[in-house]
Amino acid sequence: MTPSSPAPALSLRAVVKSFGDLRAVDGLDLDVPGGTCLGLLGPNGAGKSTTMRMLTGQAVPDSGEILVLGHPVPRESKQARARMGVVPQRENLDDELTVRQNVAVWATLLRVPRRERDRAVLRALEMAQLADRAESRAATLSGGMRRRLLIARALVHGPDLVLLDEPTVGLDPQVRGEIWVLVDRLRSDGVTVLMSTHYIEEAERLCDDVAVMSHGRVIARGTPAALVTEHAGVEALEFYGPPDRLQRVEDAVTRIGFRTRRTGPSVSVLRAEALPQQVVDELGDGARRASNLEDVFVLLTGEKLED
Amino acid sequence: MALTQAPEQRLRAVETTAFAGVFTRETTLFRRVWRSTTFGSVVEPTINLIAFGFGFGALVSTVQGIPYVQYVGTGVVASAVLFSSVFAGMFDTYVKRYYMKTYDGILATPVDVPELFLAEATWIAVKSGVYGCAPLLVAMVFGLPPSWGMLAIPFIGFLTGFGFAFMGQWFSGIVPSIDSFSYVQSALVTPLLLLSGVFFPLTGFPTWVQKLAELNPLYHCVQLVRDAVFGWQPVDDVWHVVALTVFAVVMGLLAVRVLRQCLID
Numbered sequence: 001m002t003p004s005s006p007a008p009a010l011s012l013r014a015v016v017k018s019f020g021d022l023r024a025v026d027g028l029d030l031d032v033p034g035g036t037c038l039g040l041l042g043p044n045g046a047g048k049s050t051t052m053r054m055l056t057g058q059a060v061p062d063s064g065e066i067l068v069l070g071h072p073v074p075r076e077s078k079q080a081r082a083r084m085g086v087v088p089q090r091e092n093l094d095d096e097l098t099v100r101q102n103v104a105v106w107a108t109l110l111r112v113p114r115r116e117r118d119r120a121v122l123r124a125l126e127m128a129q130l131a132d133r134a135e136s137r138a139a140t141l142s143g144g145m146r147r148r149l150l151i152a153r154a155l156v157h158g159p160d161l162v163l164l165d166e167p168t169v170g171l172d173p174q175v176r177g178e179i180w181v182l183v184d185r186l187r188s189d190g191v192t193v194l195m196s197t198h199y200i201e202e203a204e205r206l207c208d209d210v211a212v213m214s215h216g217r218v219i220a221r222g223t224p225a226a227l228v229t230e231h232a233g234v235e236a237l238e239f240y241g242p243p244d245r246l247q248r249v250e251d252a253v254t255r256i257g258f259r260t261r262r263t264g265p266s267v268s269v270l271r272a273e274a275l276p277q278q279v280v281d282e283l284g285d286g287a288r289r290a291s292n293l294e295d296v297f298v299l300l301t302g303e304k305l306e307d
Numbered sequence: 308m309a310l311t312q313a314p315e316q317r318l319r320a321v322e323t324t325a326f327a328g329v330f331t332r333e334t335t336l337f338r339r340v341w342r343s344t345t346f347g348s349v350v351e352p353t354i355n356l357i358a359f360g361f362g363f364g365a366l367v368s369t370v371q372g373i374p375y376v377q378y379v380g381t382g383v384v385a386s387a388v389l390f391s392s393v394f395a396g397m398f399d400t401y402v403k404r405y406y407m408k409t410y411d412g413i414l415a416t417p418v419d420v421p422e423l424f425l426a427e428a429t430w431i432a433v434k435s436g437v438y439g440c441a442p443l444l445v446a447m448v449f450g451l452p453p454s455w456g457m458l459a460i461p462f463i464g465f466l467t468g469f470g471f472a473f474m475g476q477w478f479s480g481i482v483p484s485i486d487s488f489s490y491v492q493s494a495l496v497t498p499l500l501l502l503s504g505v506f507f508p509l510t511g512f513p514t515w516v517q518k519l520a521e522l523n524p525l526y527h528c529v530q531l532v533r534d535a536v537f538g539w540q541p542v543d544d545v546w547h548v549v550a551l552t553v554f555a556v557v558m559g560l561l562a563v564r565v566l567r568q569c570l571i572d
Contacts, residue, residue, distance in 0.1 A: 026529045050572075056415045059572035078325075086415035092408040094332070096339045105335055109328035109416040264449070 008067070009034040009161050009192035010055065013066030017050055017216075024050040028064070030295030032209075034160075037193040038188035038223075039207035041200070048196035049089065049215035052165050055194070056081055069161055071254065077236035081288075082111055089165040091146055095139035099130050102138050102152050109159035120156050128152035128182060144175030151182055162186055164195040170203060180205055200293040210293065214301040224293055226258070231299050233271030239286045240266045249283055261298045270295050320427060325418040329426035332413075337430075348438040352387035356380050356442050357505055371508055380446025380506035381536050384460060385528040387468070388439040392468035393496060395431045396475020400424075401485050410570055420567045428472040428559065435468025436461035443536075456535035463535060466551045467528040473558035475488065475519065480565035504529045524554040526545075 010032040017025040025047045032038045040048045047078055053059035055068055057077030066073040068080035094102055103121045112120045125131045127149040133141065138149060147167065154162060164183065168176040176199075183206050197203055202291075203210050204224045212220040212227070220227055239249045246267040250260045256279065258268045269275065269283075270291065337344070360376035371376045403409040413423055437469035440460055447453060478491055502509065502516070509517050520526045527547040534540050534547075 014544070015571075053572060058411065058414055058570070078419060081415060082417040084415075086412075088411060088415070090408050090411070094336060094409075094411040096336060101335055105328075105332045106416070108331040109325075109413060109418060111324055111328070111417060 007034060007070075008032055009069055010038075011049075011065075011067040012054075014064040015051075015054065015066060016062045017047075017054060017059060018062055023216055025054070025061070028217060030211060030218055032192060032194055034192050035190045037187050037195065037206055039203035040194065040196040040213055041198065041203050041209045041210050041293065042196075042213035043198060044303075046213040049165060050214055050216075051213075052163050052194070052196060053087075055163060056084065056086055070299075082157075082279045085110075085157070085159035085162045087150050087154045087162070087164045087167055089169060091150060093138045093146060093149060096137065098135050098137055099141070099149055100125065100134040102149060103156050106153040107156045110119060112157050120158070124152040124156040127155060127185065129178075138170045144171060144178055147171060147175070147179060148182065151179070155186075159191065161192045161194070164193065166196055166198070168197075168199065176202070179191040200297075204293055212297055212300055219300050220296065227296050228291050228293060232295035234273045234291060235288050236261075236268040236270050236291050236295060237272035237275065237280070237283070237286040237288055238266050239283065249286075252279065252283060259299055261295060268295065270299065312322045320419075321422050323366065325422040326426045326429075328416065328418060329413065329423055330430055333427060333430040343360075344434070345438070348391040348434070349441040350388065351390065352438075353382045353445050355386065356383045356445055358445075359383075364504075365406070368522060373533075374450070376449050377446060377536075378533075379506060380442055380449065380451055381533050382503075382529055382531045383442040383446075384439045384464070385503060385525055386500055386505050387442050388435045388467045388528060389496070389500060389525055391434040391438045392431050392471035393475040395434070396428065396472040396477075396562075397479050397488055397491065398475075398485070399481070400427070400476045400479035400489075404479065404569060406564070414570060420570060421563045422457055424473075424476055424562055425559065426568055428469055428476065428562070430467040430559045431472035431475075432465045435472070436463075436465035439464030439468075439532075451536070454536055456537075456539060459535045460532060461463045463531045466548070466555065468523065470524055470551060470555035470558050473555060473562045476562035477558055477565055479570045499523055499525050502526065521550075524551055527551050527554075 008031040008080055010030065012028050012030040013026055016023065017027040028047070028051060030051075034217065042048055050059055054061050054066060055073065057080075060074050066168065068077075068106055069083050071077070071080040073080055094105065097105065100121060103124050104117065107117045107120055122131065130145065130148055130152060133145065138146065141149060151167070158268040167183065168179050171179065180202070181197070183193060187206070195202075195206065207224060209222065210224050210227060211218045220231065222230065239246060246262070249267050253260060253269045253275070256276075258275065261268045263271060269286070272288065354377060359379045363379070364375040367375045369375060410423065414420070430530070443451070443457060443460055482488060482491070502520050502523055504520070505525070509520050509526075527550045531544055531547045531551075534544050
């Protein structure tokens with residue numbers, strides 16, 4: 001965040017939240033400037049969902065300060081929620097109702113004035129490309145359409161801040177693309193977006209800024225490109241082969257101070273652009289690829305991101 | 308792109324807009340499912356009325372000077388209210404909280420826990436007031452003479468249903484699993500029903516049981532219904548209304564307290 005950036009839409013200071021002995025969120029500091037999209041990247045259990053729930057007052061921090069759209073939360077959580085749209089990870093549509101009714105009910109809950117309600121519902125349905133299914137029962141929709149309906153519902157009041165909790169988890173790659181188009185549209189409309197994800201590609205594609213979370217804290221923050229360059233360099237050299245071959249590669253490069261990462265049947269040597277040519281020749285044929293956020297994540301936490 | 312004006316002033320504990328939002332969701336859903344809900348809530352008490360009214364009615368012609376079919380017809384009003392409120396409060400609340408995650412969605416909108424459950428209980432109470440009239444109409448077919456006091460029945464049903472809806476909500480927050488409701492039904496709902504004077508007067512029981520019945524909200528409902536139909540007893544009836552009101556308030560406080568613990572980490 002540069003000094004000239006606008007007032008933060010979200011600001012968390014030293015936030016702690018424990019469940020029994022488990023510190024789900026452990027001294028979290030986070031600012032999200034208005035009109036930007038921040039990705040919370042981390043494995044299951046990193047504290048992403050708990051953080052999201054604290055922003056809506058559905059979890060109360062043990063200590064620390066939270067400001068959402070200028071409102072201290074949980075004290076003025078309701079005022080903040082009136083200007084937020086929340087897309088939950090777990091679907092909770094009313095299956096018995098039609099697509100239109102689902103959004104219309106949320107328009108009432110989100111206090112869209114009565115005379116504007118029909119128009120707001122239609123606009124949300126059009127944005128989510130569900131207008132032609134408006135009279136279908138929600139139960140009859142496909143998985144991707146259901147997710148789009150969840151998003152339409154959260155956008156019906158024209159929120160200033162949208163929280164997306166793992167918006168594409170469990171969806172086909174093609175359907176995932178449809179959701180990305182929707183999120184992109186929000187960004188271009190100037191809406192602030194906070195999105196938790198454990199899909200690297202999603203964070204790289206959609207987020208202006210990424211905060212890498214591990215054990216309830218932010219351990220790195222920056223644009224996806226800057227994070228990659230800073231922590232994982234330019235490129236990685238990837239080797240495939242039987243386990244003993246991979247072991248030889250690891251031994252050869254860790255001896256001279258390079259880091260590696262295993263993914264299934266391959267091993268990647270990170271910051272490979274700095275490998276001496278002699279070592280590259282010794283290692284034999286590896287495939288060069290651009291470094292990515294996954295590399296960053298593994299380097300920073302020692303954990304794998306995707307299951 | 309904001310459509311709504313964010314309310315900047317300190318918001319009250321229960322806002323009508325939040326209440327209306329939850330209430331609207333319930334009425335919208337009801338338009339989809341009213342047939343099955345209404346069928347169960349009307350047919351079951353009607354069967355009870357006919358079975359007891361004519362089954363026992365063949366053995367017992369009058370109770371406390373009232374023809375038995377009329378006695379049981381007015382009593383079954385209370386059981387209809389009980390069933391359509393306590394079970395809706397228990398099962399619907401549990402399913403929406405635990406399985407459907409509906410409340411996680413609603414509480415992410417500008418609705419707080421007290422507004423949510425007050426609105427849901429109100430809707431259950433409205434339905435109870437309406438469903439409570441069904442046995443009365445059936446009893447009228449079988450000879451119960453109409454009276455002006457009958458116009459009070461929906462209100463008695465509403466007040467009683469309010470308390471039992473809250474009681475159901477409260478239980479939904481304290482049971483370890485949905486299977487535990489069978490204990491509630493056997494150990495609480497059935498005794499409440501039998502110790503209320505729906506089917507038979509309590510005068511045959513020992514005095515201490517009759518005293519105990521004073522603690523049974525359904526007993527007060529039954530008495531109010533009979534007095535509304537056969538003639539008000541002003542002093543007693545004020546007491547019955549007070550008892551039902553206290554019951555509703557206490558249950559409401561317990562329900563909100565327990566469900567807040569369930570839903571807010």
